[in-house]
């Protein structure tokens with residue numbers, strides 16, 4: 699069971715304690731549940747999931763609501779450099795498009811909070827931009843993602859003794 703979500707405006711429900719939602723307008727009350735899991739959809743191209751293991755917040759409610767939902771999520775900045783923290787993104791899974799959607803509206807990197815705004819509930823997570831290197835060898839393409847803070851240079855996989863990348867993409 700999750701917290702009861704009451705009828706009214708600007709109704710905030712808090713979990714765990716690192717995640718809270720504020721519903722602009724709850725039409726009829728219900729129970730809102732956050733299921734925290736470590737497995738889910740992979741990060742989109744150019745990003746890594748934040749945390750090892752990552753955290754997925756699967757959110758459902760039996761309340762009827764209208765208008766926006768604001769999400770506040772406390773994250774751990776352990777192992778992140780300032781550039782990564784500044785460019786992290788709060789995303790939510792869109793079942794219709796089959797893609798992660800950026801819902802970020804702001805962040806407080808001092809207090810390790812990231813804020814998002816959405817019109818519906820689904821699965822939420824935080825992603826961090828990464829170095830992405832794709833290597834084509836014959837008909838195979840190898841895709842590798844590296845954290846920016848990784849101290850050593852990325853190593854390309856050896857296959858038949860070949861180590862030379864044919865393309866390097868850096869995505870943000």
Ligand SMILES: [Ca+2]
Pocket residue numbers: 775783807808809810
């Ligand atoms: Ca921080």
